[in-house]
Every structure is written in structure tokens, then in C-alpha cells.
Amino acid sequence: MTELRSVELIFLLLLLFIIWFGQIARKIGTPYPIVMIIGGLLLGFVPWIPKITFDPDLIFLVVLPPLIYSSAWTTSWRDFRFNIVSILFLAFGLVGFTVVGVALLTPRLLSGFDWRLGLVLGAIVAPTDAIAATSIARKVGLPSRIVDVLEGESLINDATGLLALQFAVAMVVSREIPTVSEGVLTLLWLVIGGVAVGLAIGWIVCYAERRIDDGPIEIALSLLVPYGAYFAADAIHASGVLAVVASGLFLTRRSATMFSPPVRIQIWSFWQSFTFILNGLVFVLIGLQLRTILSMIRDHGMLDLIRDGALFSITLIVLRLLWVFPGAHISHFIRRKFDHQLEPIPPTRQIFVVGWTGMRGGVSLAAALAVPAVLDNGNPFPQREFIVFLTFCVILVTLVLQGLTLPALIRALKLQGSGGPDCEEREARRLVLEAAVAHLEQSQADSGEDVDEAYEDVVGHYRSRLAGLSSSEDEEVSLNHRRFVDLSKEAAKIERETAIRLRNEGRINDQVLRRLERELDLTESKYAKALED
Template sequence: MDIRTAELLFLLLLLFIIAFGQLARKIGTPYPIVMIIGGLLLGFIPGIPRIALNPDLIFLVVLPPLLYSSAWATSWRDFRSNLVSIFLLAFGLVGFTVVGVALFTPKFFAGFDWRLGLVLGAIVAPTDAIAATSIAKKVGLPGRIVDILEGESLINDATGLLALEFAIALVVSGSVPTVSGSLLTLAWLVVGGAGIGLLVGWIIAFGERHIDDGPIEIALSILVPYAAYFAADAVHSSGVLAVVACGLFLTRKSARLFSPPVRIQIYSFWQSFTFVLNGLVFLLIGLQLPILLSSIRGYSISKILLDGALFSLVLIVLRMAWVFPGAWISNWLRNRFSQQKEKAPSPRQVFIVGWTGMRGVVSLAAALSLPTLLADGRAFPERDLIVFLTFCVILVTLVLQGVTLTPLVRMLGMEGSGGPNCEEQEARRQVITAALTHLETARLEDGGKSDEIYEDIIGHYRHRLAGLQPGEENPEHADHHQFFIEISREAESIERETAVRLRNEGRINDQVLRRIERELDLNESRFSNAEED
């Protein structure tokens, strides 16, 4: 493929990402679902080039920044609080799925033995780090469920890929890893990966203290996940866990590392960057169907589609069979050893956790990365069928479960069950109260020299605080705060129009206009956040 063709393909993919992203927003559907369905439809349009998904592109180019972005958006406090639940899913459920698939496949799929079952189980065991959480947040699930799903999908890639490595060794060379060797390898993957990630994070945090430049820090933030991933991979540890550990470490430090302007630039960049990467991979997943169908030999279309549906159902049942006793064990361990005295999750909550086991691009990349030949030169048995079954699992779990999640949540009465974010409200009250206390003290120390300035600033803070208070005592304060926002927006609109008019008249240049617009945009963002409260 020459450079012009590659450029055209990239531009077409970017155009489709934009179109499907806007469609997802219009119809209120999580964009991973729309992207994969759109890719499916595009794949059967005559003339659309077939783009084979390269597993190296996923593991070495796409996965590190996506994992880093997800880890960056994860709260360490919530991750640590739900660590028992996360580990039971990321390690226990992965192992349960691998064994369950190994027992199931020989009985229902001709040509499969337990070793191929282990391979297939390891491929489809990890959940997608993006799909499940983006869909869960879109439908308004309780925060704790989202935290558990996010933590699970961040870690189980490493355990699934480790299980796949052992399973491939069984099939290709016939070697059986020892229990002690497997445990040592797992320990090195976890400890080594997390340790390298923390080391990279510490180095970056040290360097960030001496940098305060948006473009440079954005470039550095792109480098970080690749540095952590490749450093861990170079010593045969888990690059996935290295990226996750590095992201969790740096997100704790970010409040001190970045100046406000740089933080705004970095967050804006990563929001767009991850959207494009996610859109690209989900679109490419959908485009793989015609390629996979053409590679299947000796099977009728109806037969392999039925097999794919049956296998997807088995995976859903396996996850459900684990999450209910797993939730009870997790709650017992938390109450017994962690002094986290919490009520056991309701059956409705556990069911939702079980239903949101979406698979994604890591599973498909793992399937495509299977070797084509065994050690003796024979073809890897049932490789094409394994890839196709993996694709079916992704399609069913992502589209079917994703589309049905919203009505299911409503039917179970869990929509918006998290209620208002009281923690955020209280935090806002405390920070504004602290600022008011400081201003009052400073005004007294000033001795009345700048009373008008202090009174103006203090008045703004009091109005903001009033907008956060319950309405029983002084309901007029909340109305006053809302009126203050409306008047301020009207005034800013006049400022904006005047600045544009001055630019159009040639009295200021575009650089001056953009600086004025940036200040107005930041104020508008603050008012929008205040209204959401």
C-alpha cells in the first residue's frame, strides 16, 4: 500500500468516526456500539477497501495510550476501596472463564480439545477497558459499579494474556508449564509491571516539576504510556500493568504537576485523542467481518453464526455464574479483613455487573496474533474458527448487551440510583468557605484600604456558596445566584460580539481576539459547571 492510498484510507476512517460519533450523540447511544455497527455495514458496501486488523497495531500503538487514559480517569481511592472485588473479577473470573471454556468447547465444537479450549478461553476472558465503562457511565449506573467494571477491565488484560501465553505453549510445543513456574511468572508480571510503572511515573513526576509549557507537556504525556509499556515488555513483565500503575500514580500527582492552563490543554487533547483512537478500533472491528467470513473454510455461514451465538451465550452464563458467589465472597472479605463495613450488593447490582462483561479489541487482537504454524510445521488447528468465534463474542457482548443495558437498568429501577453527588457538593462548599474565610481575614488586615474590591469578590463567593446550599433557609439566594449567572452570560455575550466586531473592523488582530475568547470561554465553562450542580 503506497502512502497516498494509506492517507486516503485514514481520512475516510476519520470521516466515518466523525459521522458515527455525531450519530451516536444524536440518538443517545454509546459510541462504541454505533462505531462497530457502522463498521459492519461499511464492510459489505462494494468498493470499500478491506482493512485487515494488525495485532501489533493494537498491542504496541493503540493499547498503551487507551489504558493510560483510562487509568488517569480512575480514582485511586475508589480503585483501592474496591480492590477485592476487582481482583476477584480480574483474576478469579478470568481463570474461571478459561477453565469453563476449556470444558465446554470439546463437547460442542468438532476439532477442539481442551488445549484449544484454553486458548479460546484466554482470548475472550478479558473485558474491554473502554466499552463497558463508557456504556455504563452513559446509562447512569451507580458509581461503585462503574468503578468495579473499570478496575476489572484495566487489570484483566494482563491475566488473560498470561493465560493465553501458557495455552499457546501447550498447543504449539506440547509443553506443560509447572505450577511453581506459572506462579513465579504471574508474580513477576504483577510486581515487575507495577514496579516499572511506578518508577516511570516517579521519573515523569520529577521532570514535570521543571516544565510548564502546554505543547511540551502534551508531547510528554503521549510518551509516558509507551515508555512504561515498552520498559516492562523489555524485561518480560506486564506492560499493561505498568501503564495502569503509571497512570494511577500520575493522576494522584496531577494537581501539583500542572499549572491550570496546561491542565486544561492536556485534558482537552486527551479527550479528543482517546475518542479518535477508540472510534478507530471499534470501526476496524466492524470492518473485519467480511475478511473473517472469507477466511472460514468448510463451514456454512448459518452453522458458524449459530456456533458464535451459542458460544457467546456460554460466556454470558459463565460470568453470571461467577459474579453472584463472587460478590458474596468479596463482601465477606471486605468486612472481615479490610474493616470496610458495607452492605452486601443487591442482586440487581450484581446482575448488572454480570451483564456488562463486554469484550473488545484486545480479544480480537489476541486471536489474530495466534501463530499460524505449530512447532512441527503443521497449521495451527482451528485458528480461523477461533478468530471468528472471538469476533462473534465481541459483537454479541458489545452490541446486544450494550443496547439492552439501558432498558435493563430502567426495568431494575437502577437508573440514576447514585443520586446527586453529595461528596462533590460538600467539597465545593468547603473550598468556597475556606476562600471566604481567607478573604474576610485579608480584608481586616488590609485596614479598609481596598474594601470595595474585597466586597465585590466576597459577594461573588457568597452567591456561589448560596447556590450550593439547600433551599429551605434562604431560597432567594439560589434564585439570586441563577440570576447572577444569566446576567453574567448576557454581559459576556456582548463582550464576545464586541471583540468580533473590533476584529472585523481591523482594529485588533486575530491573536488578540483569541486571547479574549479564551478568557470568556473559561468563564462560560465555570458557569456551565455551576448550573450542573
């Protein structure tokens, strides 16, 4: 019972810290992963804060599947497919280059390391974090093409890194060196098996979803998908990460027709809150681990630790930068030659930013902590504690240092807002509104005159929305549209105040008020978006 109370206290503390740091991040305009890891780092040295361990199983089995699924769900398949060559060059090519580079360099940079331990360390730190890089990149206003590539890379490079770690640990623990054919076959099975499982789970869920229209049930089903895909793939020794990615990409393409509008709103709201809590949990836990990690290392002085951590982190950043430039040119050649894409090669400044945004996160630390403590012969795993420390340093440097310097770097390279207005979205809005107006006008012509007034009201509303998409030269039309939106927002505010007054007077109950509030919330959100456009 005492142990249960302790777990409850730790959970409440973590949730309180997540809320607190999230609010701080919002106020200072800094991406929340950075604030949370710094906050956790500082909290770790507060005496009354209980020792909270970072359990690898918690990350791999509980946190990772829904976070990967959420990232896949918000990924555009069209953009993922368009950038697939660049993504693969990072997710597979860069991971392999990093593992080999670290294996070759660490014996020269770090005492007590041979090439086998270098392979273990390289496999641990090679994958980028699925959330950190893209959340920071979106926050600081990077062009969408860079964000798409970073997002795709972080979605699938975990599978490559974990496979490399599996082979590297086997080399150290049992002195087994896998053959090239064994590695290739294992990689193929991880990819093919994982994708097949993910698509099968996605198809089954899509079939079931079309026969359900109940928010709570469909939210529960959406939560079941990532865990089901991950565990099913793991059971056949395929990639659980790729299974989750495949199911997420499959289902997000069908979500427009799979859910009813009210259910879709509920699911989006749930997943936004759920992923925020899980991400906050990971980053706060990472920060809290420094005190524990330092207590594990007894044969290194503090100055030596700082020097080695900084040197290794810089080495990792340089390795990524060394890869991205030739990788971008080779992938551009392949895209033009075989995929017939006529896009120009990204400018050097964009390639550099891709190289600078290699943030690591919870998966790397979980992988380091999952390294076995002993070898097959009973001896301790060499340099295990130091590997964990170096991994922590890489996470801290790449997430905090690179994350905080990204805005200044983007301004210096004149990349902020270089994507310009979202012309694709604007054109889509115009086309769907014009289609609606054309349908209403044709329907009005086919109907009786007794409903002309209703048609005119609806068509007038649509024409007002179309006016808001007119060119900025037509100032009178734009001004009328803004007045329409302002008046509509003012009317909605009066509706809300009146509904609250009726509840306070006892003329309606809270359930009626909540239903009215929900409608008004959706209306005001729509008008707020209209003003932004």
C-alpha cells in the same frame, strides 16, 4: 509511492467514519462504541470500501498503551483501593474461571476443539474491554460503585488474560504443559515487575514535570509515559499493561500540583480528543473485519457459523453470571473480615448488572489474530480462523446486544440514578468556598481600608456561589444565584460578540481574539456547570 497514497486514503476514510459515527451516536444518544462497531460492520460490505486489515501489532503497541493510560488517569485511586478485592476477584478470579470453563465446555459445544484449543479461546475472550464497558455504563447512568468496579476490572484483567494465552498457545504449538509453580512465578513477576516499572516511570516523569511549564512539551511528555512504561516493562518480560496502569494511577494523584492550570486544561483537551480517535479507530476496524473473517473460513456453513457464534457467546455470558454472585459474597466477606469495610453487600440486582456488562473489544480480537498460523511441526494452527470468528461474535454480542439492552435492564431493575445527587461533590464545593471566604475576610481585616471595595467585590462573588449550594428550601437565595449566573452568561455573550466585531473591523488581530475567546470559553463553561449544579 502508490502504497503510501493508499495508506493515506485509508487513514482519511477511517477518520471520516469516526467523525461521522461519533456524531450519529451523539444525536441518537447511544454510546459511541456500539454505533461505531455497527457502522464498521455495515461499511465492510460496501463494495468500494477498501479492504482494511486489523493488525494486532497496531493494537498492542500503538493503541493499547495510551487507552489504558487514559483510563487509569481518570480512575480514582481511593475508589480503586476501596474496591480492590472485588476488582481482583473479577480481574484474576473471573478470568481464570472463564478460561477453565471454556476449556471444559468447548469440546462438548464445538466440533474440532479439544481442551487445549478451549484454553486458547478462553484466554482470548476472558478479558473485558477497558473502554467499552465503562463508557456504556457511564452513559446509561449506572451507580458509581458499579462503574468503579467495572473500570478497575477492565484495567488489569488484560494482563491475566494475555498470560493465560501465552501458556495456552505454548500447549498447542509445542505441546508444553507449564507447571503450577512456573505459572505462579510468571504471574508474580508480571505483576511485581510491571507495577515497579510503572511507578519508576511515574516518579521520573513527576520529577521532570515540576520543572516544566510549557503546554506542548508537557503534552508530548504525557504521550511518552504510556509507551515508555509499556515498552520498558515488556523489555524485562513484565506486564506492560500493569506498568501503564501503575504510572497512570501514580501521576493522576499528583496532577493537581504537577501542572499549572493552563497546562492542565490543554492536556485534558488533548487526551479527550486523542482517546476518542483511538477508540473510534478500534471499534470501526472491528466492524470492518467481518467480511475478511468470513472469507477465511471455508469449511463451515453460514447457518452453522451463526449457531456456533451465538451458542458460544451465550455460554460466555452465563459463565460470567455464574461467577459474579458467589464472587461478590466472598469478596464482601474478605472486605469485612480483613479490610474492615462495613459496606453492606451489593443487592442482587447490582450484582446481576455487573455480570451483564462483560463487554469485549479490540484486545480480544487482536489476541485472536496474534495466534500463530503454524505449529512447531509445520502444521497449521488448528481452528485458528474459527477462533477469530468466534471472538468476533463474542465482541459483537457482548458489545451490541448487552450494550443496547443495558438501559432497559437498568430501568427494569430501578438502578438508574440510584446513586442520588453527588453529595460528596456538593459538600466539597461548600467547604472550599467557605475556606476562601474566611481567608478573604481575615485578609481584609489585616489590610488597609483603601482596598475594602476590592475585597467586597471578591467576597460577594464567593458568597453568591455559596448561595447556589444552599438548600432548595431557600428559594429566594437560589433564585438570586440563578439570576447572577444568567446575567454573567449574558454579559459574557456580549463580550464575545464585541470581540468578534473588533476583529471584523480590523481593530484587533486573530491572535488577540483567540486569547479573549479562551478566557470567555472558560468563563461560560463555569457558568454552565453552575446551572447544572
